[in-house]
Structures are given as structure tokens and as C-alpha cells.
Amino acid sequence: MGSQILQPRGEAPFDLYPYTPAAAPGWAFLVLFAIAGVTHFVMMIPLRSWYFVPFILGCAGEAGGYYGRAWSHENIRNGSPYLIQLMLILASAPLLSATIYMTLGRFIRGLEAEDKAVIRPSWTTKIYVIIDIGSFVCQMAGSAMQSSGDAAGAKLGNNIVIGGLAFQLAAFVGFVTMTMVVHVRLNRDPTVISRRPQIKWRRNMYNLYAVSLMVFVRSAFRLVEFTEGPDGTIHKREIFLYVFDAALMFGVTVAMAALHPGFLLRTIRKDKSNALVSDGNDSYLLQGQSFKQID
Template identity: 60%
Template sequence: MTVLSERGDADFDLYPYRPSATAGYAFVALFGLGGLVHLCMLIPLRAWFFIPFVLGCAGEAAGYYGRAWSHANIRSGSPYLLQLMLILASAPLLAASIYMTLGRLVRALDATDHAFLSPRWTTKIYVIIDIGSFVTQLMGTAMQANGGAEGAKQGTTLVIAGLGVQLGAFAIFILSVAIFHRRLVLEPTDVSMEHKTWNRYMWMLYAVSGLIVVRSVFRLAEFVEGSNGKLYKTEAFLYVFDASLMFAVVVNMAALHPGVLLRGTRKRERGIPLL
């Protein structure tokens, strides 16, 4: 992509356009509000596995703030680096909570035998993969910005690798959700029969996983195409195929927060009647 000078400013334009301040600030507000909603839901639902999700919302908001900041100076290195790193690296944080949701739903529904993998291993494997994707993309974007021409090339390769790993992980994850979903439909447990809304959460996982897959395909295509490609040179694509899709993930996870179902199953275990 582009290379920053040592003093943090480039002697050329860092973008092939002037980033929209309006669009940037709009998504700062949207992701900020989304993060606040999830934070407020996290505490009463005791859904601590959503902490990475809240951090991901904060990262997305900060990333789009960087784009809005860049509007005033498209040669300033600080806002460019901020948006480049955080918009890419926040998606794995959102994904981490999605991965952990499946394992918790499997255990809450007393359906461990129906899982593609043991819930314990499902969470560990996907989170480890997600951390690897997060670190790889973070290192790649840092190298792009500060590593010179050769570093920029290597950084792009790392980002592509991180996005590829993320795509592969989500493909297997969706398969895991589908296998568990089908098995539980065919052989429901007592808990799933009592909590009939569990099926909605499966479709929610399909939806948010699909949104992240489309977003990751777009970012992968963008980096493979390079800085001379149409995807990189057209800002609207970023907001249509990244910002909007990731915000849709935030909305879906709030509308059907898995913590609600998990709280219901905890009440059942304690013998508290369901409302």
C-alpha cells in the first residue's frame, strides 16, 4: 500500500481520495452506540465472553474516527495508521465472541453429544485461530505503514494470510453450527424443548457469520488487487462491504443476544420458573 516517512507524515497523498468526514463520524457514532448497548447488556446478562465484542466495537469506532480525522490532512500518518490497523484488527475481536457463543449454547442446551467438536475444544481452537488472525493482520498493517517498500509488500502478504485464515475458520465454524443445528432439530434435548427460542440463535449465528465472510472476502480481494485496484480507490466500497456489514453484525448480536438464552438456562438449573 503506502509508506510513511520517519517523521509520521508522507510527502504524497496516503489515500487516492479525500476520506469522507461525514461517513467517518457517522460510523464512529454507530459503533460507539453499539458498543455502549453491548456493554450495558453484558453486565446484567453476565455475558463476560462479550468483552472482546465490546472492545471490537470500540476499535471500529476509533478506526473510523481515524478516517474522519484524515479528511483534514490526507498526508498525515497518525490517522492513516489508526484507521488502517483498527478497522482491520477489530473484526477478529467481534469474531471471538461469536466463536465463544456456539460453545456456550451447546453446553447451555445440554447438547454436547450433538456438537461437531467438544465445546471446550471448539472455543479454544477458534479463539486461538482468531488471535493468530488478529496478530497477523495487526503486524501486517504496521509493516505496511512503517516498513519501507519491502516491508509494505511483506505486510500486505501478512494481512492477506490473516484474512485467509479468518475466512477458513469461519467456513469451518459455519459447518460446525450447521451440524449441531441439524442434530439438535432431529434429536432435541429437554432443555432445547423447554427453551424453544434456541433455534433463532442458530439462524443468528448463520447471519453474523455470513456477514463477516462477505466482509473478509471483500478485504481479501482489496489487498490482493492492490493499491491500484478499483476496490482500494473507491471509498464507497469500504462503507458498503465493511463498515455497514460489521455494524449489521453488532445489531444482530444485540437483537438476539445469546446471553438472554444463557440466563434462561441458568434459571432453569436453579429451579427458577421461566416467565
């Protein structure tokens, strides 16, 4: 009976990385994304920004992904941490994006700028969240197929991931275009709410552009990486992942905390609730762009 080489359970018979992942940056970004997730969770409650739940899950996913990379430092043939980091780092960006998409609709409704939008805010949120779910599923499924060990399955999985990333990029172009249209129309024809000096909505719009750009660059980077394949320069240099993915996604979490949409929306709510003025013996309540008399 001939001898047989057995691989330990969970280990591949080949190197899963073209390098040994560095442990230090993996642990560092685990801590950074964990702090970001806790920060956004704490802010979500008083600001009543429940739509940040996907964002917080995205932070948790990023932290888990970089834990996988730190774990992979011990054995570059261990399939478990490789699969964890591949799936979670790829799939966390759509979760962060989902909250960015939902933010625009809330700004439009808060500023009473529904007539400035390309499509109804409720439809904007639904359409882009559906797109994001599709991108999420593609990247999760494609990542799982890549780690199957089957050459044909891995190639198909890579193509599915590429499709999900391309879809995400196209969605962001459309999203930024819609944001710019609302911004320009509000500047030309401001609503009563947007005219008020305490409603500093423009800086929040610029913040949406900034985080959208970061997600776009990250997605473009990953698209090029998967298009090049395992023999590409990007795949062989770990530094690119940390510069064009980890740092950019962490930048998104910082920007969304520093200029949290909840602050603007809370100011708008307070302004509307206090928008009572007196005119002789009559009281009026500000609604939209007109004054409605109340008893």
C-alpha cells in the same frame, strides 16, 4: 549548501489515499460503533455475558478506526490517522468474531448438546480463539509494516494481511459447518432442554448464521481488496469500504444485541433452576435427559 525539502513530522512525501476520505461517514460510524459498544457493555452486566468483553473492545476499535478516517480528511499525507484507521478497522473484526465463536460453545453446553457437537465445546472455543488471535496478530503486524514507507516491507505486510484474512475466512467456513451439524442433530434428536417451548434456541442459531455470513462477506471483501493492491478498483473507491466493511460490521453489533445470546442462556439457567416436579411424596430434579430423585 543546497536547499533541502523537509517533510513535517508524521507526514509522508506522497498521498496515502487515492482520494480524500469523507469526514461525515467517518464521524457517523464512530458514533454508531460507540453506541453499539456502550449498549453491549450495559447488556453484558445483567446477562452475565462476560465473554462479550472482546466484542466490546471490537466496537471500540471500530469507532477508533473511523475516527482515524474522519481525521484523515484534513490531510491525506498524515501518517498517524492513516495508521490508526488501517490497523483498527482491520483488527477489530477478529475481536467481534471471538465472541461469536465463544457463543456456540455456550449454546451447546446450555442445551446439554455436547454429544451433538463435532468436537468438545471447550476445545471448540479454545481452537477458534487461538485462530482468531493469530488472524488478529497477522492483520495488526501486516498493517504496521504497510505504513513503514519501505517498499519491500509494505509488500510483505500486504501479504501478511492477506494470509490473516484468508485464515479467518477458512475458520469461518469451519465454524458455520460445525454450527450446522449441531443444529441438524438437535432437530433430529432434541435434548430435554431444547424441547421446552420457552427455550427458543433455533432463532439464536439462525442469528449465528447471519452474523457469520456478514463477517465472512466483510473478510472476503478485504481479501479481494488487498489481493488487488493499491491499483485495484476497491482501493480507489471509498464507498466500498463503508458498504462491505463498516455497514456489515455494524450489522453484526445490531444483530448480536437484538438477539443477544445472554437472553437465551439466562432463560436456560432459570429453566434448570425451576425444573422441579412432584410425583406423589417424592421430588425430582430434571438433569439432562433424565430425572434424578433428590431428597
